[in-house]
Amino acid sequence: MYLYDPIDQRIVDERVAQFRDQTRRYLAGKLPEADFLPLRLQNGLYLQRHAPMLRVAIPYGVLSAQQLRMLAHIARRYDRGYGHFSTRQNMQFNWPKLEEVPDILADLASVQMHAIQTSGNCIRNITSDHFGGVARDEIVDSFTWCEILRQWSTFHPEFAYLPRKFKIAVNGAQADRAATFLHDIGLHARCDAAGQVGFRVIVGGGMGRTPIIGHVIREFLPWPHLLTYVEAILRVYNRFGRRDNKYKARIKILVKARGPELFRDEVEAEWAQIRDGASTLTDAEVRRVAGRFTRPEYQPLEDLRLPQDGPFGAWQKRNVFAHRQPGYAAVTLSLKKTGVPPGDVTEAQMDAIAALAERYNFGELRVTHEQNLVFADVRQDRLEALWQQLRQLGLATPNIGLLTNIIACPGGDFCSLANAKSIPVAEAIQRLFDDLDYLHDIGELDLNISGCINSCGHHHVGHIGVLGVDKQGEEWYQITIGGNQGMSPLGTPAAVGRVIGPSFAQHEVPWVVERLIEVYLRHRESDAERFVDCAHRLGIEPFKQNVYGHPDSPRKDRESVAA
Amino acid sequence: MATLIRRGKIASPSQPEAGAVLRLEPQDDPAGIAARLEGAARVEVNFPNFTDGRGFSNARLLRERYGYRGELRAVGDVQRDQILFLQRCGFDAFVLRDDQDAGESLAALADFSEAYQASVERPQPLFRRR
Numbered sequence: 001m002y003l004y005d006p007i008d009q010r011i012v013d014e015r016v017a018q019f020r021d022q023t024r025r026y027l028a029g030k031l032p033e034a035d036f037l038p039l040r041l042q043n044g045l046y047l048q049r050h051a052p053m054l055r056v057a058i059p060y061g062v063l064s065a066q067q068l069r070m071l072a073h074i075a076r077r078y079d080r081g082y083g084h085f086s087t088r089q090n091m092q093f094n095w096p097k098l099e100e101v102p103d104i105l106a107d108l109a110s111v112q113m114h115a116i117q118t119s120g121n122c123i124r125n126i127t128s129d130h131f132g133g134v135a136r137d138e139i140v141d142s143f144t145w146c147e148i149l150r151q152w153s154t155f156h157p158e159f160a161y162l163p164r165k166f167k168i169a170v171n172g173a174q175a176d177r178a179a180t181f182l183h184d185i186g187l188h189a190r191c192d193a194a195g196q197v198g199f200r201v202i203v204g205g206g207m208g209r210t211p212i213i214g215h216v217i218r219e220f221l222p223w224p225h226l227l228t229y230v231e232a233i234l235r236v237y238n239r240f241g242r243r244d245n246k247y248k249a250r251i252k253i254l255v256k257a258r259g260p261e262l263f264r265d266e267v268e269a270e271w272a273q274i275r276d277g278a279s280t281l282t283d284a285e286v287r288r289v290a291g292r293f294t295r296p297e298y299q300p301l302e303d304l305r306l307p308q309d310g311p312f313g314a315w316q317k318r319n320v321f322a323h324r325q326p327g328y329a330a331v332t333l334s335l336k337k338t339g340v341p342p343g344d345v346t347e348a349q350m351d352a353i354a355a356l357a358e359r360y361n362f363g364e365l366r367v368t369h370e371q372n373l374v375f376a377d378v379r380q381d382r383l384e385a386l387w388q389q390l391r392q393l394g395l396a397t398p399n400i401g402l403l404t405n406i407i408a409c410p411g412g413d414f415c416s417l418a419n420a421k422s423i424p425v426a427e428a429i430q431r432l433f434d435d436l437d438y439l440h441d442i443g444e445l446d447l448n449i450s451g452c453i454n455s456c457g458h459h460h461v462g463h464i465g466v467l468g469v470d471k472q473g474e475e476w477y478q479i480t481i482g483g484n485q486g487m488s489p490l491g492t493p494a495a496v497g498r499v500i501g502p503s504f505a506q507h508e509v510p511w512v513v514e515r516l517i518e519v520y521l522r523h524r525e526s527d528a529e530r531f532v533d534c535a536h537r538l539g540i541e542p543f544k545q546n547v548y549g550h551p552d553s554p555r556k557d558r559e560s561v562a563a
Numbered sequence: 564m565a566t567l568i569r570r571g572k573i574a575s576p577s578q579p580e581a582g583a584v585l586r587l588e589p590q591d592d593p594a595g596i597a598a599r600l601e602g603a604a605r606v607e608v609n610f611p612n613f614t615d616g617r618g619f620s621n622a623r624l625l626r627e628r629y630g631y632r633g634e635l636r637a638v639g640d641v642q643r644d645q646i647l648f649l650q651r652c653g654f655d656a657f658v659l660r661d662d663q664d665a666g667e668s669l670a671a672l673a674d675f676s677e678a679y680q681a682s683v684e685r686p687q688p689l690f691r692r693r
């Protein structure tokens with residue numbers, strides 16, 4: 001992880017003091033709610049259904065064991081003993097008291113953490129591919145670039161009151177593991193013919209009410225221009241993005257209204273005025289930032305042949321990822337055990353995971369946007385020992401990439417914006433697909449659930465997506481298929497799922513998922529063809545047929561029911 | 564009575580000035596007044612609502628692109644919790660919203676002692692000074 005220098009620390013400390021004062025004025029009645037609202041949101045604080053919710057930033061998902069222990073402490077001291085990892089690589093606490101939030105921020109600052117810009121209409125936490133620094137297909141270490149962008153975006157004075165929230169993702173490897181086509185700005189590292197590092201710049205992707213796949217506005221941006229170019233995009237957006245309707249205020253709507261070419265021309269014209277200015281990155285700065293990251297001290301080791309059979313083999317095949325350093329592996333800790341809300345961890349688990357990170361992983365870990373954790377640098381000869389320990393903690397479910405590795409937002413159990421619950425739906429599906437052999441036979445499948453159209457559960461890019469909708473005050477669920485976050489270098493590109501037809505009641509959803517899988521298993525060309533690839537090849541019709549035309553279908557008469 | 568802060572101090576309301584007072588609304592393009600900046604008494608940038616951030620970009624453009632050196636004054640929904648960023652974007656005068664405490668607002672200009680980015684206030688980003 002990046003280690004703060006005294007200036008980084010001072011900025012975070014000054015933020016704590018500033019927010020303490022804002023909270024004091026609010027509680028004293030000197031700061032009206034309407035004026036406090038954007039201020040507290042820019043510090044990750046929501047006031048909602050049961051209690052406030054505080055979202056803590058985990059920049060690009062990287063955490064030290066010490067920081068995780070602090071999160072455990074906060075869960076114990078200020079909350080109800082657990083926290084929730086979100087799809088934005090953040091941690092959310094659902095029960096803190098408003099008057100204690102300044103103390104929580106002070107505790108966080110003591111371990112180089114904060115809640116800056118985790119909500120509100122500003123540049124949010126930068127997200128990244130979670131195998132940065134270890135993947136065999138790596139082009140650059142994405143974390144260095146994320147940190148450079150984190151510093152640039154932190155308290156950027158011009159962009160604190162944008163039309164709407166703004167999310168940037170950086171991907172440093174060949175395969176896109178950061179969903180760069182689904183962010184306001186996606187930056188995908190590449191090298192030009194001369195070996196110079198740069199980025200493909202993608203804008204205007206996103207989920208929510210209007211899901212859109214982003215547009216490439218520049219195939220290659222040499223790295224020194226990263227900040228000036230991003231600044232040009234933000235300036236065009238800040239000046240011309242719509243502010244009259246919050247549903248039309250994201251940059252994707254501006255890009256769509258202008259057309260990607262015209263938008264690109266505006267950005268390039270703005271950039272022409274500021275390129276080569278003082279914000280042009282220097283080699284010295286990139287080296288300085290890279291040099292402040294702690295690096296594992298690898299031993300010279302050989303790759304081992306790992307067992308393929310038995311429970312350890314099953315886990316090893318699903319949850320262990322190849323490492324570019326011989327003799328090491330990256331391990332995903334599954335937070336998707338059946339019966340546990342996706343992404344939830346207890347304080348005891350956090351402490352235990354911190355201890356394991358120190359023992360097996362150089363004292364670090366990562367949070368993924370699929371709400372799991374990664375130990376990126378585990379010695380292969382210690383995998384089995386680690387697996388044994390993870391099993392005891394309930395963190396070794398061998399389901400990474402499989403149907404039960406469900407992404408789900410907090411939904412109606414916690415979130416005041418929800419149309420429907422998402423956690424019980426996730427659990428019911430996990431229970432139905434409890435049989436591991438069957439699950440492995442189905443192969444790679446992303447199933448994502450959002451409790452409303454805000455799409456925090458990324459349902460649009462689920463191979464199967466489930467969306468909570470409100471029908472005359474009742475909770476219903478709309479099903480999509482064919483969405484894809486664009487993870488794999490081969491096969492289907494990033495895509496938004498298509499709705500199969502009228503919605504379902506909560507208890508019917510697992511049945512529908514089963515029918516969809518049935519079609520896939522019947523029609524797939526081979527084990528190598530994933531559900532999503534098959535859905536793209538066949539189109540939605542056969543899937544629809546097997547759901548709405550099925551003898552047991554609860555929604556037979558699909559013509560007479562409004563979607 | 565609304566307080567005027569000018570160059571980091573509480574100032575008395577302006578005397579009648581020589582030169583025109585130009586005004587920008589959020590949707591206005593600063594290019595439209597660029598030709599009249601020379602000789603203007605001041606430019607007022609209006610914030611009908613503090614959450615409308617267009618004035619921040621417009622201020623930078625006036626200073627950095629159109630070379631405006633005179634008084635740049637934020638008016639409208641101007642509050643203590645925004646004036647530091649406004650100052651960093653090039654404002655040197657603020658007419659505070661009526662309910663704002665003048666002393667507290669002045670103190671807000673010192674909420675942060677350092678910033679990462681290049682700005683009008685500090686044209687060199689932190690990484691070139693670090």
Ligand code: SF4
Nearest residue numbers: 409415418451452456
């Ligand atoms: S998708 Fe909707 S229900 Fe789920 S967390 Fe986001 S806002 Fe809440």
